[in-house]
Amino acid sequence: MALKRSFIMMPILLMPVVAIANSLRILHIERCGDLLDLSKRLYCIQTPDEVTRDVQIKFQGRDFRYKKLDAKPHTLQVDLSSPKLTSGPLWLQKGDKKSNAIWVSLQNSHVVAAGKDGVVKNDDGINTYLDLVSIIIEEQHDGLKESERLARKYGADIVGMIPPLNTYQLRLPIKTLIERDAYVLRLGNEDVVDAVVIEETAPEDKGEEGDKTDPTKKNKNNDELDANRFYDAVDYYRRRFAEANSIQPYAIKIGVIERNVDFDAPDFASYLGGCAAEKSNLCVYARDAENPDNHGTSVTGVLAAEWGEGGNKGFLRGLNSAAPRIDIIVDRNSDAGITANIAASVNLVEDGVRILNWSWGFHRVGTKNISNKTLDSSVRSGIAMSGYEELIEEFFLWLRQHHPDVMVVNSAGNSAAPTGQDDFRLPSALVTDQLLVIGGHQRSAKSTNVTDPDFVKRRKSSNMDKRVDLTAAACIQGSTTQIGEQSKQHCGTSYAAPLVTATIAAMLSINPELTPEQVRILLRRSSMTIGERSDFESPDAQDLTAPILPSERYQQLDHPDIGRSARLDMYKALELAVESLTRVR
Structure with missing residues (x-):
């Protein structure tokens, strides 16, 4: 079976759009497209209102072309794939007005969040991701190669990764928590797998400790x-x-x-x-x-x-x-x-x-x-x-x-x-x-x-x-x-x-x-x-x-x-x- 790589439009696109005091703002940005294709770096940017034609995208002070996604009028896509580019600030500009600047890291680590349908309650009453898990590959092995092999073996998709930590995120072909736990057990018993990481958090949670x-x-x-x-x-x-x-x-x-x-x-x-x-x-x-x-x-x-x-x-x-x-x-x-x-x-x-x-x-x-x-x-x-x-x-x-x-x-x-x-x-x-x-x-x-x-x-x-x-x-x-x-x-x-x-x-x-x-x-x-x-x-x-x-x-x-x-x-x-x-x- 051929390895499946997910082409992902991130949960950014599922976030509710909230009216704020100034529409020239960047609410969210994430990698989109094929995360495993390191020659391409596409970023999807969410704004509170539909962007007009006179708005520019500035990255490190230079103008960059962008396109609007037809199905998502509040979302822009910008291509920062040039090997000459390094990480730096990006903002929107309309005349003299500027948005907040965000730091766009052109490094390779990125994982995806579950939507509301991808989170369930476990036996402890804690929100847990259903079909998304991460595997940490033993350091002496090629993490991407072994993750691709395991993805083929278990019919999973690789959807995220943290290469310096030899960690890769998989989307499992499952529907229930019992199935998820069975896959976690099987993956954990693979010789090349150091650990399996289960994410326990609600989608768009406000923070691990919360405000006091x-x-x-x-x-x-x-x-x-x-x-x-x-x-x-x-x-x-x-x-x-x-x-x-x-x-x-x-x-x-x-x-x-x-x-x-x-x-x-x-x-x-x-x-x-x-x-x-x-x-x-x-x-x-x-x-x-x-x-x-x-x-x-x-x-x-x-x-x-x-x-x-x-x-x-x-x-x-x-x-x-x-x-x-x-x-x-x-x-x-x-x-x-x-x-x-x-x-x-x-x-x-x-x-x-x-x-x-x-x-x-x-x-x-x-x-x-x-x-x-x-x-x-x-x-x-x-x-x-x-x-x-x-x-x-x-x-x-x-x-x-x-x-x-x-x-x-x-x-x-x-x-x-x-x-x-x-x-x-x-x-x-x-x-x-x-x-x-x-x-x-x-x-x-x-x-x-x-x-x-x-x-x-x-x-x-x-x-x-x-x-x-x-x-x-x-x-x-x-x-x-x-x-x-x-x-x-x-x-x-x-x-x-x-x-x-x-x-x-x-x-x-x-x-x-x-x-x-x-x-x-x-x-x-x-x-x-x-x-x-x-x-x-x-x-x-x-x-x-x-x-x-x-x-x-x-x-x-x-x-x-x-x-x-x-x-x-x-x-x-x-x-x-x-x-x-x-x-x-």
Whole structure:
């Protein structure tokens, strides 16, 4: 039987079109056509309204021809197949008006999402993909060749792939969950197959951890950010690089694994187009969201939101002209859950991203929190956890071998549960120098100095234990639809993670030769404290993070920080990054 390759018009075309404030926006983009034909790179772009003839497509500043798909008036197709092209920003332009810019990766990793008809409930009541699975081929074998052989054997189609991880996505010829599980068992027993990945997510799910929102009134003093010396760090960076004969900062690329950002919000309106250098050195590339009250806008806002009255404040935006060129690329590849998150991460790393922000994670069904209550959100079945663990481990093994300078910052989770057991929590439980895990804290009611451990307390929902590297402020002000509007407070470790990502970006812009291990050392060495002192012995102790060690306090055995948990100090971390210039080089 001849191998069948699917020519796919992506789920992008099935997404509902929602009217938004400005029709010149890109809502979604995905590869289309034959994904296995690497000589062709066709992209399908979805817009909120039908595009008129006077609209241009700009890719890296050049005009590109496109065609409308007759059956899909809101969808454009552009051909970027030229071998001379490299990954870069694409946007729509009509006269002087520009859409949001999206980052088009011309790398080869892409997986497809299931439509509503391709998702069913399993026995645990979790949404699971019915006919789409991914197989990880043992590294000593040719992944494409073996996947083609298995596709022929099982009558399947190859519809997606992550070549650097030897992972290929198959569409199985099945109709029921029982049939799916039988195929998974047979595929898993093939000698060349390392693991089978089952995707458990609803189509167009809003995020793995979701938003933790609290309609608390806006805090005029932004105390939560004060707990990490946010403004002190901004001031230090501005002054340090304004000095004569100061250090020349280095350009940095950041990857944010999220779906989209609302470019109609005042926090992001200045980022339209392909990053106008005359306006800012900071660039944001993302699909457009219909409103600002979403996970991607809030997470990205911690990094890049304007310093106005639009709700959020981005740390890197606050650096202003002192900062180097910083590209923030927001992408999830497709809506295919965790597999798509990994595909996007691979592409972005190959495109030169130095830091990845993963504000997502999940627990195994049956995981209990510290109150011995069973978790009922962000959970996956045991069979799905096994596949995800193999896929994420393959990603970090690939990073270590081919991109040892890349760091991943991951949120610890919001279930008040241990985060360090790989049987129960991913990705945070994995141990590697290239993965930092971030818990969340909030201000206490005590009036103390910012450096006092009692200045903050662990946010009740934040996951914990010794696998957590640092805590950071869990509550931020969300973006608004108009200037001066009252914003919601968003809380969760999803928003603590990008505070650390922003700090690392600033550190690497100062000293790009810092390794992931050295960055962790500097973050821990510069940290303030939170929580009670640990005795280093009790297995039942509720450590908020790994306890601070004497080696992290210059071998001072009687230092008062020893045994306490670590809290991000953005200002001190930047100071140590500057000091490292004379020690590392």
